[in-house]
Amino acid sequence: MAVTVLLWGALTSTATVDPLFLPSPGAVVQAGVLQTQQGMLWRDLTASVGRVFAGFGLSAAMALPLGMAMGTSVVICRLLEPLMGLIRYMPAPAFIPLLIIYFGLGELPKVLLIFIGTLFFNTLMIMDAVKFVPSELIETTRTLGGNQSQLLTRVIAPCIAPQVLDAYRINMAAAWNLVIVAELVAANEGLGKRISLAQRFLRTDEIFLGLIVIGLIGLLIDLGFRQLMRRSCAWAN
Amino acid sequence: MKLRVDNVSKWFGPPGQAKLVLDQLSFSVNDGVFVALVGRSGSGKSTLLRLIAGLEQPSSGQVLLDGQPVQEPGPDRGMVFQKYSLYPWLSAAENVAFGMRLQGRNKAEIRERTAYFLDVVGLDRAGGLMPRQLSGGMQQRVAIARALAAEPKVLLLDEPFGALDIQIRESMQLFLYQLWERTGLSAVLITHDLEEALLLAQTVHILAPSPGRIMRSVKMQLDRSDFQGLRLSRDFLDLREDLANGLRHLDSDAGLQ
Numbered sequence: 001m002a003v004t005v006l007l008w009g010a011l012t013s014t015a016t017v018d019p020l021f022l023p024s025p026g027a028v029v030q031a032g033v034l035q036t037q038q039g040m041l042w043r044d045l046t047a048s049v050g051r052v053f054a055g056f057g058l059s060a061a062m063a064l065p066l067g068m069a070m071g072t073s074v075v076i077c078r079l080l081e082p083l084m085g086l087i088r089y090m091p092a093p094a095f096i097p098l099l100i101i102y103f104g105l106g107e108l109p110k111v112l113l114i115f116i117g118t119l120f121f122n123t124l125m126i127m128d129a130v131k132f133v134p135s136e137l138i139e140t141t142r143t144l145g146g147n148q149s150q151l152l153t154r155v156i157a158p159c160i161a162p163q164v165l166d167a168y169r170i171n172m173a174a175a176w177n178l179v180i181v182a183e184l185v186a187a188n189e190g191l192g193k194r195i196s197l198a199q200r201f202l203r204t205d206e207i208f209l210g211l212i213v214i215g216l217i218g219l220l221i222d223l224g225f226r227q228l229m230r231r232s233c234a235w236a237n
Numbered sequence: 238m239k240l241r242v243d244n245v246s247k248w249f250g251p252p253g254q255a256k257l258v259l260d261q262l263s264f265s266v267n268d269g270v271f272v273a274l275v276g277r278s279g280s281g282k283s284t285l286l287r288l289i290a291g292l293e294q295p296s297s298g299q300v301l302l303d304g305q306p307v308q309e310p311g312p313d314r315g316m317v318f319q320k321y322s323l324y325p326w327l328s329a330a331e332n333v334a335f336g337m338r339l340q341g342r343n344k345a346e347i348r349e350r351t352a353y354f355l356d357v358v359g360l361d362r363a364g365g366l367m368p369r370q371l372s373g374g375m376q377q378r379v380a381i382a383r384a385l386a387a388e389p390k391v392l393l394l395d396e397p398f399g400a401l402d403i404q405i406r407e408s409m410q411l412f413l414y415q416l417w418e419r420t421g422l423s424a425v426l427i428t429h430d431l432e433e434a435l436l437l438a439q440t441v442h443i444l445a446p447s448p449g450r451i452m453r454s455v456k457m458q459l460d461r462s463d464f465q466g467l468r469l470s471r472d473f474l475d476l477r478e479d480l481a482n483g484l485r486h487l488d489s490d491a492g493l494q
Contacts, residue, residue: 136322140380143290144336144387145312154339158326235326235367 023205028212031205040194041213047190048179049217051107055114056175060168063122068152068160070123071130081127084120092117092174093181100186110182117178118171125171129163130156162229162236169225176218238303238390238423240266240289245298247284258284260448261298264440266391266425271417273426273434273441277484281449282427286395289425290316302390312336315384319396321376323368329379330355330364336387354382357416374398374405378412385422392424398433410436411464431484435459435477436467443480445487453483 005025011017012024019027035041070077095116099109133156141155183192191210198206230237245262248255258281266272276282287293289300291310300307302314310316323332334351342350355361358378368376377397384392397413398406414437417424428434434441435457445452457476459467467473 134320134322136318136320137324139290139292139310140316140318140322140383141339142292142310143312143314143316143393144339144383145310146339150339154335155324159324161326233326235369 020202020204023208027205028208031203031209032213035194035206035209040189041209043189044191044194044210045213045217047187048183048192048214051110051179051182051190052114052172052175054107055111055179056118056168056172058111059115059118059122059171059175063119063126064164067123067126068130068156070127071133072152072156077127081124084124088120088124092178096182096185105186110179110187113182114175114178118175121171121174122167125167126160126164129160129167132163133159162233165225165229165233169222169229172221172225173218176214176221180214238268239301240391240423240425241301242285242289243299243301245285245288245295245300247281247288247293248296249284257448259288259295260450262449262451263298264442264451264454266423269421269423270440271424271426271438273428273438274444275428275431275434275441275480275484276444276449277429277446277487279446279449280444281446282429282444283395285444285449286316286393286425286427289391290314290393312340312387313390314393315387315389315391316393317377317380317384317395317397319399321368321373321380321400323371323376323379323383325368327368328364329360329366329368329371329375332368332379333364333382333386336383340387350386354386355379357385357420358382359412372405373401374409377401377409381413381416385420390423392422394424394426396428397426399428406433407465413437414461414464431477431481432468435473435480436461436464441480443483452487453480455480 008022009025012019012022032041035044066080070080092113095113096109099112103109103112137155137159138151141151146155179190180192180195183190184196187193191214195207195210198204198210242262242264245259246257247259249258250256262285264272274282274285284293288295289307291300291307291314294308307314323329324335327335330351333354334347337347337350351364352361355364358381360375360378360382363371363375363379368379371379381392381397394413398409401409410433416422417437426434426437439457441455441457442451443453443455444450455476459473461467
């Protein structure tokens with residue numbers, strides 16, 4: 001990490017590279033300071049994070065019951081899996097034109113894009129986790145007198161918790177991809193929007209700033225999920 | 238308590254190509270009696286236990302518990318599986334308490350009975366440990382305590398020591414015998430180990446394979462005061478050799494087919 005930054009600094013200070021292609025670390029920091037002072041960075045950041053949380057939260061909340069239903073019921077699985085398998089292979093950004101026609105240019109189509117783009121992955125990964133719950137645990141529960149709802153809430157749910165958190169952690173990266181794509185197409189603010197504006201004015205330093213901020217937030221969210229997993233599922237480590 | 242397996246047959250597979258796994262099996266288990274079923278793989282012994290547990294339904298015949306036909310699993314038939322079946326996210330004590338929680342018993346009672354059954358299986362100090370911190374033998378003890386705590390009328394044991402090392406298996410056999418002596422529980426043990434069956438049970442049924450059926454039944458009154466010495470006593474070894482011969486005949490018959 002430090003080596004990369006040093007190398008970057010050395011490369012730009014010797015002026016062998018056109019600053020239009022590669023701005024110096026100092027210029028990027030400066031752009032960051034400026035945007036922070038103007039309140040722009042914070043506005044962009046909250047806009048993007050808000051969209052990701054809304055879209056991904058919706059997707060996570062729906063994927064859990066859906067995945068558990070598909071994992072426990074053969075009928076529901078056979079009903080939904082072919083459809084999901086198909087939609088999963090349609091690239092989510094391809095839905096953008098449709099979403100714009102349906103819902104305009106506001107927040108809803110962006111949130112929905114993230115929702116559509118992550119729902120099927122979340123659901124299928126949760127379904128798989130349910131299918132891998134050891135049959136001994138399920139049968140033990142039944143011989144102890146557990147009914148279907150007790151089986152779901154007290155055995156299957158805690159048993160798959162680590163895999164669910166891991167699925168969320170992995171698919172969160174896709175949500176970040178999608179929010180930037182959506183903002184590149186149409187938005188008033190957001191980290192993706194800032195990057196596309198910077199491109200128009202050849203502000204490479206602002207593009208670099210945007211990329212670095214996006215990367216850092218992604219890293220933070222990833223760490224957050226890992227922490228959550230370590231705390232709540234210590235038994236699985 | 239009286240468990241009766243009445244003329245039970247079980248077919249597996251699609252109609253037309255179904256395979257007969259159990260062929261008109263009958264036996265009963267009286268209150269406080271330890272019954273063992275011994276058979277090689279393919280004798281349908283695990284299927285038989287699953288039928289008693291209610292995890293499978295017989296193709297014909299029925300399983301009766303106190304005169305009532307068994308239709309689904311229930312806490313009156315506690316089951317211990319060969320593979321470790323503890324809930325890995327719960328401590329040993331929480332595992333023991335689990336069945337009682339499902340039954341909705343009150344907290345004080347659960348706490349008291351959990352402590353009691355952990356003590357019964359000799360793990361009163363291990364209640365706070367997680368399953369992965371326990372050895373294989375300890376895990377099976379917790380599984381037995383968990384089954385007993387739900388107050389079953391009969392305990393079903395599906396090769397409970399099959400995955401354990403031989404030394405641990407021997408000490409677990411003694412443990413199970415002492416547990417039976419102390420609690421007077423009724424039990425059905427499935428095993429491929431003839432010695433294990435003879436050590437623990439008062440009635441041993443030998444199963445013949447493909448399709449599974451009872452080939453021979455033996456009722457015994459062995460003096461078990463010297464449990465470990467029993468393995469080497471003349472009577473025990475004679476009985477074991479006699480039954481083992483019968484099993485060997487089965488194998489050679491199967492080889493001729």
